Amino acid sequence: MADRCVTLNSGHQMPLLGLGCWLAESHEIQGSVEAALEAGYRHIDTAALYMNEEGVGAGIKSYLAKSKKDRKDVFVVTKLPSNAMSPEKVERLLKKSLNNLGLTYIDLFLLHFPIGVKGKSDDDFFPLDENKKLVLDYGTDLIAIWKEMERMVKLSLTKSIGVSNFNVRQMRKICAIAKIPPATNQVEMHVYMQQKELQEFCKANNIYITAYSPLGSPGRTKFMGEPTGSANRMQPLENPVVKLIAERHNVSPAQVLIRYLVQLKVITIPKSTNPARIKSNFDVWGFRLTDLDMAALQSLDMGETGRIMNSTETFDMRSHPECPF
Ligand SMILES: NC(=O)c1ccc[n+]([C@@H]2O[C@H](COP(=O)([O-])OP(=O)(O)OC[C@H]3O[C@@H](n4cnc5c(N)ncnc54)[C@H](OP(=O)(O)O)[C@@H]3O)[C@@H](O)[C@H]2O)c1
Numbered sequence: 131m132a133d134r135c136v137t138l139n140s141g142h143q144m145p146l147l148g149l150g151c152w153l154a155e156s157h158e159i160q161g162s163v164e165a166a167l168e169a170g171y172r173h174i175d176t177a178a179l180y181m182n183e184e185g186v187g188a189g190i191k192s193y194l195a196k197s198k199k200d201r202k203d204v205f206v207v208t209k210l211p212s213n214a215m216s217p218e219k220v221e222r223l224l225k226k227s228l229n230n231l232g233l234t235y236i237d238l239f240l241l242h243f244p245i246g247v248k249g250k251s252d253d254d255f256f257p258l259d260e261n262k263k264l265v266l267d268y269g270t271d272l273i274a275i276w277k278e279m280e281r282m283v284k285l286s287l288t289k290s291i292g293v294s295n296f297n298v299r300q301m302r303k304i305c306a307i308a309k310i311p312p313a314t315n316q317v318e319m320h321v322y323m324q325q326k327e328l329q330e331f332c333k334a335n336n337i338y339i340t341a342y343s344p345l346g347s348p349g350r351t352k353f354m355g356e357p358t359g360s361a362n363r364m365q366p367l368e369n370p371v372v373k374l375i376a377e378r379h380n381v382s383p384a385q386v387l388i389r390y391l392v393q394l395k396v397i398t399i400p401k402s403t404n405p406a407r408i409k410s411n412f413d414v415w416g417f418r419l420t421d422l423d424m425a426a427l428q429s430l431d432m433g434e435t436g437r438i439m440n441s442t443e444t445f446d447m448r449s450h451p452e453c454p455f
Contacts, residue, residue, distance in 0.1 A: 134415065136395060138313040139336045140283075140290040142237065145205055146392045147412060148173030150342065150401030156185030162403040163189025167197070167204065169409045175316075175340075175399040177209035177242055178227055179255050187231035206233065207316075207340075209242035209294060210279075213249030213257070215270050220278040224287050226252065239279065239288035240316055243295045244452040246270040256354070258444065266450050272300060273307050280310045292316065294340075297454040298331045305335060316340040319396065321366050321387060321427050322436030329396075340397040345387055347438055359440040371430060375423045382410060389414040390427045 135143045149166040151159050151174065159182045163174055167190070176186045190204055208231065214223040224239060246267035249257045257265040279291045293304065294316035305311055315332060319325045319341035332339050346366035351358055366372060367383045376383045384400070388411055391398040400411045419427070440455070447453045 134392075136338055136397065138238075138290050138338060139311055140313045142289050142313075143205075144238065144290075144314070144338070144397060145171070145173035146395070146397050147171065147388065147414070148175050148205070148207070148340075148397070148399040149408065150399040151176040151182055151186055152180050152401055154180070154182055154185075154401070154403045156182040158182075158403055159185040160189040160192070162405075162408060164193050165405045165408050166412070167193040169412050171408075171412055172203060173205040173207070173397075173399070175207045176231075177240075178211045178214075178223065178230075178252075179209065179242060181253075183208060183227055183230035184232075187233060191232055201233070205237045206231065207238045207240065208236055209240040211255055212243045212245055212247045213252070213255055215241070215243075215246030215267065215275060217271070217274045217278040220275065220282060221285070221287070223252070224282055228287065235286060236288040238290045238292055238313060239282060240292045240294045240314070241272075241275065241279065241296075244270065244272060244293070244300050244454050245447055245450050256445075262444055264445050264447065266447060268450060270450070270452050272303060272452065276304050276308060280308070283310055290314075292337075294342075295454050298327055300452065300454060301328070301331055301335070301337070311335070312337055314338045314340050314397065316342055316399075318343050318437060318439050319391070319398075320344050320346045320436075321369070321372065321390065321430040322346065322363075322432045323434070323438075324428065324431040324436075326431070326433070338395075338397055340399060341391050342399060343438055344391055344398045344400050345384055350438065353439070354444060356444060359436070359438045366430075369430065371426050375419065375426065378423075379417045379419070381414075381417060384411055385414050385417075386419070386423075386427070389417065389419055390424065393419055393424065
């Protein structure tokens with residue numbers, strides 16, 4: 131069991147493999163969370179932006195009641211959305227997430243994205259102007275927000291704090307002033323985009339990476355109606371190298387992609403609402419990729435061009451000083 135967890139710089143243990151919950155509605159995710167916990171997952175990743183925290187919380191509550199396990203047996207991650215990226219909103223939004231989840235504390239609270247947007251309400255996550263462009267908040271002050279995140283730990287509302295979608299420059303900025311350094315940075319990472327520079331920085335600074343979209347988010351060739359970076363290329367699940375390694379170990383391509391990350395000690399959170407896939411995605415502890423397998427998978431890296439979550443026309447954030455891409 132010990133090899134299934136890492137110890138964060140906050141001193142808390144975090145399971146390497148969790149369930150991703152994006153693009154699943156609240157009523158649907160409740161059953162998925164229960165199925166995942168029954169299959170052995172002990173880490174659930176959600177966000178205010180996913181609008182399913184109630185379902186996630188209900189799934190956890192139901193599993194804990196049935197299994198007679200404790201709250202401390204499940205590691206819960208949620209995130210501060212971009213429309214709340216200002217210090218005065220942090221505590222209220224964290225309390226709102228806790229209320230949605232039906233919990234008294236979060237295990238890991240993340241800044242979802244380094245850029246603020248000017249939403250008109252808590253639920254206005256992607257405010258668009260009359261030209262259908264995202265309304266950016268150019269005043270985002272990462273340092274002031276981080277100080278407030280540290281206060282959330284002192285208030286015992288969260289055990290650990292971290293960031294998401296931060297680049298190395300932004301990590302340096304936070305680490306330079308932090309009294310509590312980020313425990314993790316959750317970023318896009320899969321065989322086509324392996325985040326070499328960020329991996330080196332995080333390793334040197336005792337920060338774990340959580341890899342999102344570990345399977346390459348198959349099928350998500352569009353985001354909000356616009357093409358993503360994977361629109362015109364082969365999916366990692368279809369890649370012949372991945373398939374060959376899967377055949378050799380008698381496992382699925384998804385299991386190879388997940389095993390690759392956890393073997394690198396990168397935390398990862400594949401999403402599924404399909405009970406059979408939820409189960410098989412967790413079944414990665416009974417085989418080990420060889421050094422040759424690992425090297426072959428490493429060679430699939432395309433660097434920045436491998437990114438799925440690229441800036442689209444609507445979500446063009448390049449004018450913002452904190453644009454991470
Ligand atoms: N911090 C951020 O900005 C950010 C951004 C993106 C994602 N995330 C987090 O990371 C999680 C995972 O990323 P993701 O959802 O983008 O991508 P992903 O986990 O790489 O892929 C999920 C997709 O793969 C399918 N799938 C799952 N298991 C499969 C299998 N064994 N074989 C074939 N297809 C399979 C799922 O469909 P079914 O459900 O039908 O199985 C779903 O469509 C998210 O849910 C979210 O929690 C965070």
